Amino acid sequence: MGMAMKQPSGPSSGDYYESRPFTELYDEYFDRVNRYLRCRVQSTWDADDLTTVVFLKALEKFEQYSRTSPFASWIFRIAHNTYVDFMRKNRELPVDQEDFLGAEPDDTWQPERQALTNEEIRLLRDRLDLLSQDQRDVLMLRYFADLKISQVAEVLGKTESSIKMISYRGLQKLQKMYERGDSE
Amino acid sequence: MREEEKHPQDHQSDDQTVTQLLAHLKQMRGSVPVNYQLKSDLKKQLLQKMRDLEAKQAKAPIAAPKKLGKLVWSGIAAAALTLAIGGFVWWNITSLAVREHEVLKLPAQAAVELVDIDRKATQLAYINNNTELKTIPIDEELKPVTIKLPPTEGKYTGVAWSNSGKQIAVVEQVKKLSRIWIVEMPTTYSMGSSRLLKEEDGVVYSSPSWSEHDDSLAFSRSKNGVEEIWVSSTVSFQEWKLVEGSQPEWSPDGSLLAFNKAGEVQLMEMRTGKVTSLAVGQWASWSSDTRLTYTHPNGTLMEVNVSEEPFVTRELPLRNQSSEELIKGNWANKGKDLLLISRHDQPQQLVISLASRK
Numbered sequence: 400m401g402m403a404m405k406q407p408s409g410p411s412s413g414d415y416y417e418s419r420p421f422t423e424l425y426d427e428y429f430d431r432v433n434r435y436l437r438c439r440v441q442s443t444w445d446a447d448d449l450t451t452v453v454f455l456k457a458l459e460k461f462e463q464y465s466r467t468s469p470f471a472s473w474i475f476r477i478a479h480n481t482y483v484d485f486m487r488k489n490r491e492l493p494v495d496q497e498d499f500l501g502a503e504p505d506d507t508w509q510p511e512r513q514a515l516t517n518e519e520i521r522l523l524r525d526r527l528d529l530l531s532q533d534q535r536d537v538l539m540l541r542y543f544a545d546l547k548i549s550q551v552a553e554v555l556g557k558t559e560s561s562i563k564m565i566s567y568r569g570l571q572k573l574q575k576m577y578e579r580g581d582s583e
Numbered sequence: 584m585r586e587e588e589k590h591p592q593d594h595q596s597d598d599q600t601v602t603q604l605l606a607h608l609k610q611m612r613g614s615v616p617v618n619y620q621l622k623s624d625l626k627k628q629l630l631q632k633m634r635d636l637e638a639k640q641a642k643a644p645i646a647a648p649k650k651l652g653k654l655v656w657s658g659i660a661a662a663a664l665t666l667a668i669g670g671f672v673w674w675n676i677t678s679l680a681v682r683e684h685e686v687l688k689l690p691a692q693a694a695v696e697l698v699d700i701d702r703k704a705t706q707l708a709y710i711n712n713n714t715e716l717k718t719i720p721i722d723e724e725l726k727p728v729t730i731k732l733p734p735t736e737g738k739y740t741g742v743a744w745s746n747s748g749k750q751i752a753v754v755e756q757v758k759k760l761s762r763i764w765i766v767e768m769p770t771t772y773s774m775g776s777s778r779l780l781k782e783e784d785g786v787v788y789s790s791p792s793w794s795e796h797d798d799s800l801a802f803s804r805s806k807n808g809v810e811e812i813w814v815s816s817t818v819s820f821q822e823w824k825l826v827e828g829s830q831p832e833w834s835p836d837g838s839l840l841a842f843n844k845a846g847e848v849q850l851m852e853m854r855t856g857k858v859t860s861l862a863v864g865q866w867a868s869w870s871s872d873t874r875l876t877y878t879h880p881n882g883t884l885m886e887v888n889v890s891e892e893p894f895v896t897r898e899l900p901l902r903n904q905s906s907e908e909l910i911k912g913n914w915a916n917k918g919k920d921l922l923l924i925s926r927h928d929q930p931q932q933l934v935i936s937l938a939s940r941k
Contacts, residue, residue, distance in 0.1 A: 416731060420773030425629060429622045434615045447621050451628075458629055466774060523611050542608040543615070574604050 417466045424470050425454060431471075432478050435544040438524075439482050449485055453478045472553040475544050479536070479554050526576045534569030541566055637771060679921060680902035683937040687719060691931035695866075695911050695924050696741035696790060698935050701748045704916035707935070708751055710739040716751065716766060716775070721920075721937070730766060730775035743791040743800075746835075750817075752791035752800055753777070761788040763802060765817060781815055781822070790830045795837030803829040812842055826851055826858060832867045832875070835917075839889065841867035841875055848877045850889060861887055862896045866911040870918030882908045907934050 417424075432453055437446040456477050457464075464473050527535050533555075540551045541562075548566070552559045687709060689697060698709035705722035716730045732739060737757030744751055748768070755762040763781040767773070780800065781788070787805040794801070797817065804813045810829040815822040825831070828844035840851040841861075848861045864877040864885060873890040876899055886899040901909075907925030910933075914921055921938040 418774045418776050421633070422626070422630070425626060429625070430617045433617050433621070434612065437615050437617075438612075443618070447618050450618075450621065451625055454625060454629060455632070458632060462771065520611055520614060523608075538608075542605070543612050545612065570601055570604060574601060577604065577607075 417464075417470050419470075421458060421461050424474075425457075428470065428474050429454070431544055432474060435475070435478060435539065436482060438543045439539060440485065445485070449478075449481050453481050456481065468553070469550055471544075471546055472550040475540060475546060475550065476554045478544070479540065526573055529576065530569050530572055533565050534572065537562055537565045538569045538573070633771075640771065678902055679899060679938050679940055681904050681923065681936050681938045684905060685934050686937055687935040688927075689933040689935070691926070691933060693933050694740045695933065696743075696754070697739070697933075698922070698924065699742050699744050699751075700913050700915045700920070700922040700937075701744040702746050702915055703748060704920035704939075705748070707922065708742050708744060709935075710742060710753070713739055716742065716753065728769055728775070730769065730777075732766075733764070733777065741789055741791060743793060745793045745797040746795065747797050750793075750797065752780070752793065752802075754788050754791060754802075756787060759785050761786050761804075763788055763791060763800065763815070765800075780817060780820075792831045792833050794833050795835065801825065801831035801833060801840065803831065805829070810844075812840075826856075830866060832869060834869045834872055834875070836872045838872070841869070841877075843867070846880075848875075859894075861889070861894055868912055868914045868921075870914040870921075874918065876912055876914065876921075878909055878911060882910075884909060884912055901938055904938075905934075905936075912938075 429450070433446065433450045436449045436453070437443055440446045440449060453474070457474055460477075464470070527538065530538065536555060537551055540546050540554055541548070546554065548559050548562050551566075552562045555562070557565075687698060687707065689709070698707060700707050700721075705720065706725055707719040707721065709717055709719070710732075711717045711729075713735065715732055718725075718728045720727055732753065732755075735755055735757060737755060737760070739753060740756050741754035742751055750768065751766045753764040753766050755764060761781075761783055762779060764777045765780050766775055766777045769775045783804075785806060787803075789803045789805070791800050791802045793799075794814075799814050799816050801812055801814045804811050810827065812825045812828050812831045813822055814825050825840070826842065826844075828842040828849060830843040832841045834840070838853055840853060842849055842851065843865045846863060846865070848864045848867045850859045850861055851857070852859075862877070862879075862885065864879045867875050867877040869875045870886075874886060874888050876884050876886045879885050879898075884899045884901060885896050887894050887896045901923075904923075905925075907927045909923060909925050911924040912921050913924075916939075919940050923936045923938055925934050925936065926932075927934045
């Protein structure tokens with residue numbers, strides 16, 4: 400009967416309250432953060448290291464988390480900043496698509512998803528890299544971290560309408576690339 | 584397509600293809616593997632870090648700031664001086680005096696059970712505005728805590744700290760429906776949460792009292808004018824009726840249960856079930872395993888030693904007491920501190936004060 404006192408009631412509602420302990424939130428958000436970082440950085444090793452850094456930072460700062468805003472926005476702000484820091488320090492390294500998802504042990508793959516080839520994912524990565532930095536950030540947070548528009552806005556410190564527009568333009572551009580079948 | 588993806592009208596023709604793209608992205612996201620081995624290993628690492636941080640925080644009070652250190656030394660010096668005066672103030676040391684007046688004021692119509700003191704006398708807890716559980720630190724190192732309670736259409740009518748101080752029983756009354764919640768107090772890494780221990784229609788619950796090891800809760804259950812004391816296990820959720828009466832109060836060692844019946848304080852021996860009447864009065868509270876106090880109908884605090892028969896009751900003088908009418912006294916800190924709940928006439932309100940044996 401582990402009833403929470405007040406369940407999160409939605410990111411935009413005024414009475415949002417996150418009452419779950421850190422470990423429970425970790426269990427829920429690890430997959431999303433790990434997936435997000437694995438999409439963003441070239442090597443899975445780096446992505447996993449960054450995931451570790453994100454949750455260690457989150458634990459250290461957990462007392463500062465207000466709980467009146469969604470945990471998703473908070474943890475992904477840490478994740479995104481960690482990623483940005485990492486990229487700043489590793490600016491000279493090009494994204495090596497061979498490392499992205501390459502040589503991944505089978506036990507980390509869901510069987511039903513194995514039908515998707517790495518080639519398809521590489522292609523998507525190629526195309527995302529052709530977008531602007533803003534578009535890439537928004538689409539990654541929106542569709543790979545699975546954040547809501549309002550949460551992406553919080554993470555990136557932009558307005559919701561701005562995120563909607565960036566997302567829309569990014570999707571249009573991506574769509575055209577798919578239609579043309581190119582990654583140039 | 585989700586609402587947020589809807590864009591200007593002139594782009595509606597693109598919706599179909601964008602929808603396909605979104606489905607593709609979703610599929611791609613699902614295809615990115617998660618490192619579950621890392622998830623498991625990192626969790627262990629985080630749990631260890633949490634334990635380390637908690638241990639570190641537990642030690643922290645030892646390293647008091649210099650200023651506080653000076654205060655402590657001043658306190659020690661003052662204590663030494665007091666001891667030097669010796670026997671002259673002996674009665675001053677053993678007698679009970681109100682040291683903090685009006686720690687909290689509640690509306691006159693508020694239930695007297697809306698406030699309680701924890702067993703170590705480090706903080707008070709009370710229901711604020713019928714919406715939240717708040718604490719008032721007595722110990723300077725504690726911070727006040729506010730925990731939102733589940734929204735209610737009725738009223739919260741009582742609180743009771745567990746002996747460990749980690750939980751608080753909260754009673755809610757919604758018309759004829761009565762509930763008892765167990766509220767977990769927040770720690771460094773978890774916020775307060777609550778679980779429903781009991782819910783029953785057509786009854787009124789009140790006066791929860793925790794057993795020695797916090798594994799059971801005794802409470803009053805009133806139905807059709809009949810008051811009974813029930814016990815509910817907080818672990819197995821078993822429950823049983825104990826005796827007819829109200830206002831149960833478990834002795835610290837759990838061997839005795841004081842309660843009220845027909846305006847008298849009674850005592851039940853838990854091992855044998857033997858019930859003995861002690862005296863006219865109500866709101867019993869234990870200051871030790873063998874001593875309890877209760878409020879006489881004339882508003883005085885009475886004390887009785889239950890280990891000596893025949894029972895002899897005596898008035899427990901309270902120095903420095905204001906003119907309010909005492910309703911209830913809750914002991915804490917092994918009989919050194921006493922939470923006083925009194926009724927004030929002008930203006931009408933419940934006044935909470937703290938008394939202690941220095």
